[in-house]
Amino acid sequence: MSMAVSSPGELTVTRGVDGTVVVRLAGSWRIESGLPSVAALEGVLADGPTSAISFDSRELGDWDSAVLAFLASACRLARERDIDVDRSGLPEGLRRLLELAEAVPEKDDARTSVIDDAFVQRLGGKAIDTHRLFRSDLDFVGRLVLAMSRAARGKARFRWSDLALLVQQNGFEALPIVTLVTFLLGLILAFVGAIQLQTFGATIYVADLVGVAMVRDMGALITGIIMAGRSGAAFAAQLGSMKVTQEIDALETMAISAMEFLVVPRVVALCLMMPLLTLYGDAMGILGGAFVGVTMLGLSPVEYLLQSADAVSLSHVVGGVFKGSVYGVLIAISGCLRGVQSGRSSSAVGDAATSAVVTSIVAIIVACGVFAFVFYMLGL
Amino acid sequence: MEARAVVAESTPAITVRNLTMAYGDFTLQRDLDFTIEAGDIFVIMGGSGCGKSTLLRHLIGLNEPARGEILYGTESFTKAAPERRSEMLRRIGVLYQSGALWSSMTLAENVALPLGEFTELDQSEIAEVAALKLALVGLAGFEDYYPADISGGMQKRAGLARAMALDPDILFFDEPGAGLDPISARLLDDLIIELRDSLGATIVIVTHELASIFAIGTNSVFLDAESRTMIAHGPPVELRDQSQNERVRRFLRRGES
Numbered sequence: 001m002s003m004a005v006s007s008p009g010e011l012t013v014t015r016g017v018d019g020t021v022v023v024r025l026a027g028s029w030r031i032e033s034g035l036p037s038v039a040a041l042e043g044v045l046a047d048g049p050t051s052a053i054s055f056d057s058r059e060l061g062d063w064d065s066a067v068l069a070f071l072a073s074a075c076r077l078a079r080e081r082d083i084d085v086d087r088s089g090l091p092e093g094l095r096r097l098l099e100l101a102e103a104v105p106e107k108d109d110a111r112t113s114v115i116d117d118a119f120v121q122r123l124g125g126k127a128i129d130t131h132r133l134f135r136s137d138l139d140f141v142g143r144l145v146l147a148m149s150r151a152a153r154g155k156a157r158f159r160w161s162d163l164a165l166l167v168q169q170n171g172f173e174a175l176p177i178v179t180l181v182t183f184l185l186g187l188i189l190a191f192v193g194a195i196q197l198q199t200f201g202a203t204i205y206v207a208d209l210v211g212v213a214m215v216r217d218m219g220a221l222i223t224g225i226i227m228a229g230r231s232g233a234a235f236a237a238q239l240g241s242m243k244v245t246q247e248i249d250a251l252e253t254m255a256i257s258a259m260e261f262l263v264v265p266r267v268v269a270l271c272l273m274m275p276l277l278t279l280y281g282d283a284m285g286i287l288g289g290a291f292v293g294v295t296m297l298g299l300s301p302v303e304y305l306l307q308s309a310d311a312v313s314l315s316h317v318v319g320g321v322f323k324g325s326v327y328g329v330l331i332a333i334s335g336c337l338r339g340v341q342s343g344r345s346s347s348a349v350g351d352a353a354t355s356a357v358v359t360s361i362v363a364i365i366v367a368c369g370v371f372a373f374v375f376y377m378l379g380l
Numbered sequence: 381m382e383a384r385a386v387v388a389e390s391t392p393a394i395t396v397r398n399l400t401m402a403y404g405d406f407t408l409q410r411d412l413d414f415t416i417e418a419g420d421i422f423v424i425m426g427g428s429g430c431g432k433s434t435l436l437r438h439l440i441g442l443n444e445p446a447r448g449e450i451l452y453g454t455e456s457f458t459k460a461a462p463e464r465r466s467e468m469l470r471r472i473g474v475l476y477q478s479g480a481l482w483s484s485m486t487l488a489e490n491v492a493l494p495l496g497e498f499t500e501l502d503q504s505e506i507a508e509v510a511a512l513k514l515a516l517v518g519l520a521g522f523e524d525y526y527p528a529d530i531s532g533g534m535q536k537r538a539g540l541a542r543a544m545a546l547d548p549d550i551l552f553f554d555e556p557g558a559g560l561d562p563i564s565a566r567l568l569d570d571l572i573i574e575l576r577d578s579l580g581a582t583i584v585i586v587t588h589e590l591a592s593i594f595a596i597g598t599n600s601v602f603l604d605a606e607s608r609t610m611i612a613h614g615p616p617v618e619l620r621d622q623s624q625n626e627r628v629r630r631f632l633r634r635g636e637s
């Protein structure tokens with residue numbers, strides 16, 4: 001390893017008359033400039049029966065793992081073909097490293113097989129996986145229902161201080177972002193409506209449009225989506241990292257159900273806070289509409305608010321708040337579910353958080369569609 | 381306490397019967413068959429990756445056996461209904477490799493949680509007991525620290541205080557000495573012996589540390605990665621001096637057979 005001037009690496013494989021193959025390594029072999037080619041050796045071995053492989057490294061200059069990797073492959077090839085390997089022609093250091101690499105033989109079934117399955121097989125595998133995942137989702141929901149019913153009877157174990165903290169984190173602390181987004185949404189709705197209504201000279205009906213849209217659907221929907229990104233991801237990350245650090249194992253071996261201790265307070269917290277946030281968001285949306293009405297459309301604030309109050313009925317408000325609390329439960333369940341299903345590594349926790357947000361948003365949108373249909377059928 | 385004394389005389393604390401452990405299709409260990417007597421400091425040893433931690437997870441119900449069963453006393457833990465299993469789990473304490481303290485709670489709250497769940501003590505009594513347990517592991521005064529604010533070794537000791545919270549009959553340790561300096565590791569060994577003697581607890585340890593294996597182990601099982609089963613069972617010192625098995629002797633003599 002000490003030659004100062006290094007000529008590029010050279011590999012020659014020659015077959016002797018007596019059936020031995022000599023591998024000659026010369027020059028400098030550095031991992032930056034590639035490995036000696038195993039294919040050359042394989043080609044010569046394929047030519048005819050070989051009794052032994054030996055090495056000539058007299059002209060070998062610098063070497064590093066490049067040569068080692070080549071030798072390891074060469075030895076494996078020889079083993080597979082039952083050919084003797086004479087290592088005496090190798091430098092001492094290489095011989096020792098080679099022995100080290102072969103010290104612990106590979107376990108025959110340790111390597112996970114990455115076989116290129118046929119399309120149909122992959123499809124079937126996916127179907128089975130999906131089925132299994134779905135069952136584990138259902139199982140989670142079932143156990144959650146049991147835990148919630150224990151909680152309702154006052155028998156579930158969780159700390160009230162945890163619940164209080166969760167209420168604060170997922171209620172009060174969400175106010176700024178909810179304020180901003182719902183106010184802007186009210187503003188946007190008002191602009192969209194104003195363009196149409198101005199052509200009829202009926203701009204005052206912007207108040208009806210914004211009020212009804214916010215209170216019936218948009219308030220709950222947009223608050224739900226904000227909370228999915230905020231709380232759903234947080235829940236998944238919290239529970240996922242508790243899995244990584246074995247904190248959930250520690251709960252389970254203390255016979256404290258993680259479902260009761262961690263999931264129930266999160267579901268309760270969101271189920272309580274989402275209706276309040278929804279109501280608040282509705283109000284902010286109407287204010288956003290009023291802002292446009294007053295500053296751009298020349299309506300008086302009192303006029304605008306009275307018109308809104310007329311348009312919005314109590315059943316709209318109750319319906320919207322009810323939707324909000326359902327979305328809250330969906331977010332909490334998705335977040336906790338993905339957290340509990342998370343693997344035991346930091347990248348798995350990231351995946352869990354992503355998946356929690358996707359799951360909760362999909363769940364919210366589906367629920368929103370179902371509500372729209374049901375409320376329409378009920379004539380609300 | 382009385383019940384424990386009776387058990388100690390008659391039946392083993394834990395019996396592992398024909399246990400096979402697998403992750404999916406990958407069989408880790410098969411046909412494990414041994415008993416852990418009450419009052420033992422029982423060491424689970426073997427090379428890296430042979431399945432020691434996995435065996436521990438089976439013993440405390442975090443993994444389910446592929447075959448075979450585990451008995452606590454005379455009662456099957458594997459076949460117990462969930463409710464009954466919870467009751468059985470209350471008799472054990474586990475110290476995880478990383479401590480696994482609940483990161484959102486202070487040290488005192490960590491120790492207090494099981495006390496609050498499973499005893500009739502009132503708040504002030506719980507606080508008192510929690511402080512005592514922390515003092516036992518040398519963490520007096522750290523009651524209000526969060527796990528993230530103390531060192532790894534301290535986390536491990538706090539984990540031990542939590543594991544001892546309910547004065548369990550059986551304590552499980554995964555690599556208790558790992559990540560500790562030699563003196564702390566030695567102190568932990570002394571503490572383990574002290575616990576066994578004063579609480580009458582049975583102790584099950586997974587460890588590589590030869591020094592502590594010989595210092596405290598009264599019995600052991602040796603898992604082999606190659607043949608995938610236990611190849612020795614007995615007091616560690618005896619295995620070192622008399623084992624018929626080359627691999628066991630080499631392990632216990634740091635490679636010299």
Ligand SMILES: Nc1ncnc2c1ncn2[C@@H]1O[C@H](COP(=O)(O)OP(=O)(O)OP(=O)(O)O)[C@@H](O)[C@H]1O
Nearest residue numbers: 403406408426427428429430431432433434435588
């Ligand atoms: N969750 C898992 N899924 C699949 N295989 C696993 C899982 N956990 C561990 N294994 C495999 O099981 C084997 C044993 O793991 P285990 O953690 O029990 O080893 P160990 O004996 O405790 O080793 P060490 O002394 O290094 O901690 C390893 O080969 C590992 O690949």
Ligand SMILES: [Mg+2]
Nearest residue numbers: 432433434586
């Ligand atoms: Mg381990």
